[in-house]
Amino acid sequence: EFYSSIDHMTKLVATERDLIQSFKDYVTVEEAHVAHLKSCLQLVESFPRDFPEDLEKYISNPLTAYKLVRRLKSEWMMVETVTKLSPAPEFLDSLSVKFQQIPSDEDLDGVALGLVRLQETYRLQPKNILEGGLMEVGNVETLSTDEAFHVATVAHKNLKFHYAYLWMLEALKQLEEGRVARVTKKEVINFLAPFSFQMGDLAQAIYLTEQLLKLDPNDFNAANHLKFYEHMKESIQRNRTETPASGAHIYVPSFPMEQQSYEALCRGEGIKMTPRRQRALFCRYSTGGRNPRLIYAPMKEEDEWDQPQITRYHDFISDKEIDTIKQLSRPKLARAMVLDHITGRNFSAEIRVSKSTWLTEDEDPVVSRVNQRIADVTGLDMQMAEELQVANYGIGGQYEPHYDSKLANDSEFEAVGGRIATTLIYMSDVNMGGATVFPTIGAALQPEKGSAVVWYNLLQNGQDDQRTLHAACPVLVGNKWVSNKWIRERGQEFRRRCALSESE
């Protein structure tokens, strides 16, 4: 599928351009064909049409007989051939091959759902989206009535009722303004009227159902619904204490605290760093403990967080190295999987929407160079580290809160231990959204192209550090590329010493 990676989506632009050209070529050939048909028509129209009463006499002229038979045998046979001729079979064939590159229904719903997910996280109304919220990148887009209707139905199918409602209202508003659309007012109101009731807006349900009856006075369903709504209204007015049945169906999603905190952090709210603690965060040049490779080119090291320590290395990787890594990954990118702790199987899920792949050192010297640099700045042993993972996030691309260290059922676990540390390399800036956030501690890291952040997932006593729960916020505008390097416990015994106390 396309929607989970912007990189793959860009290919669709080429696909569309290609389709336009092919279709144009095809129409040219069809036009030539029609011109040919017209000339045939002209020819047959010149045939005699006024025959004398006495056909027998007429046909007994051998020249006439000859001409008639010849016409039927030759000209009409030609017409038969020409009309049966498929003018451009090769074009039709190539077109059907190209159609295979057209996104699936799943893709279409995926991008719509991505949009709704962004709305949820960043609290965006349709208005914010249509009137410039996303225009920073300089391309002004808006949604047509049919598109608004589609987004609404996808949101509804995915139980995102709040946004389904708002987009459906937007579609209706556009129709009332007289916009031309394939969807009709009746279809929209048919959806919206009972939906208004479910959303707790009885007055609107009544108003809309009346509109339906105006459009079609014989609408039996609408008449019945209206009776029911009127009855509800009366009973509410009669007995104000009676809880209105409207609203009974409202789906109120209850997010666990962590989820709320995650979304707030993504919006740039709720960052828990006191000024006092902030003053204790520093920037310095690091030689990785007099590492010979860093002595002459020390790393720009910055404290991002204190408890637990999260460190950022600026200019960790060059633009050229990034280009190479992207180039190596592009053909291999596939939808990222998550591990099911119960079955031990990998599966694709909305909680992780991105495409990823792994790069080995034999693929290019850049991979070993980057791995070496990770070893140099962390001072950890790379023998048991996982290969370099590269990920590209698509529209609404995200990774919901998780622990990198959680690797139940990992067969390697016994041999090489848990993921003691994570190095996350940002290979792009992101225009809007896409931060890496830590909901438990209230930290948010902005992607900065070329920088890398490092943290320990395990405490010094080897247990999971619960504070390292983290997430990749949905990308709102932009194309996010990252690389992950997970370093395993085994081999670090002499690099990172065990703690003396239980909880360090």
Ligand SMILES: O=C(O)CCC(=O)C(=O)O
């Ligand atoms: O992309 C990010 O910001 C974080 C990615 C992440 O946490 C992961 O892939 O495990």
Ligand SMILES: [Fe+2]
């Ligand atoms: Fe992670």
